[in-house]
Amino acid sequence: MTTEKMIIEIKKWLMEAAGYIRVSLTNELTVSQKSGRTDLVTNIDEETQSFFIKKINQYYPNDRILAEEKGYDTIDSLTGRVWIIDPIDGTMNFVMEQENFCIMIAVFEEGIGQLGFIYDVMKDELYWGGKNRGVFLNEQKLAQPNDVSLSKGLLGMNAYMYGKNIHSAGEIGHASMGIRVSGCAGVELIAMLKGNHIGYISNLSPWDYAAGLVLLDEFGFKYSNIEGKPLTFTKREYFLAATPTAYAEILENFI
Incomplete structure (x- = not known):
């Protein structure tokens, strides 16, 4: 599987998941507490993570997964190829504001980050890139920020x-x-x-x-x-x- 094909697939998965999340905001969420009243998880967090895990298992069955919910939150090492997933980063914002939350996916190989994706769902802005590829906002390559004190x-x-x-x-x-x-x-x-x-x-x-x-x-x-x-x-x-x-x-x- 080429890296280019993987990038195309991940982008497609992100768009599909984001569409589901946007629709979910019109419905009643099931909200639970994890460690306390400000540490929340919703049915959409769990369903979104399950969606990505199903896709990875289908297309990359030998890869391993580290993710926030449902027992995927520990891993013994970063050997091999590891997918690291946050299905909804900023769950409190998702619940209370319905904006300012992201989907995040990383692909690491032998402990080295190869691909990274941060998708601001409500702004429809995907920041992504990879090792020796640069960083992009959607399809526009970004300039390196200044080294400011x-x-x-x-x-x-x-x-x-x-x-x-x-x-x-x-x-x-x-x-x-x-x-x-x-x-x-x-x-x-x-x-x-x-x-x-x-x-x-x-x-x-x-x-x-x-x-x-x-x-x-x-x-x-x-x-x-x-x-x-x-x-x-x-x-x-x-x-x-x-x-x-x-x-x-x-x-x-x-x-």
Whole structure:
């Protein structure tokens, strides 16, 4: 199976899933709590993930899957080809706002990100790309954002980390031009790819960041856990991504 054919297939799956999600917003959602009242899952999260898993099992039966819902949320390693899926990133926004949520899919081979897709469903904007391919908005290739310093750019931020100054998040935010909080990792990563934000600090699971890492790599952004160590892809972690200059400033001056 060629990479080009895989890209075409994934785009087709994303459009089909998004169409279903948009229709679902006209119906009553089944909403459940996971770890607490602000950690939500809906029937649409689960049905969307099941749709992607069915497609992957049909076309790529030997591949493995790491995904947010229904027992797919752990994996022993990233050996072989692994699909990392967030069926609806920003479920709270999906339920409460009916916008500012994304579908995210990444394809990794032997631990290296090969393809990444972040789809803003309600804006019909697909940010995608792959290793040595560049980054695209729908079919338009994006220019690499400027390497802006911390003091001259906006930061995407986890609100709880900022408010409680976890890992100096509050101080880092004050050193920037300002913070923005969207409640959706995909939306925040898109802001970096567009050059609107210089970085993002949050507490994320692998499916929240995997697709974004593939695209951030293409633009030379730096990323790690908040202490500058490699992300593990095994648990929720404090996450840092930024322009090379801002990343170095954050680790040197605040961590």
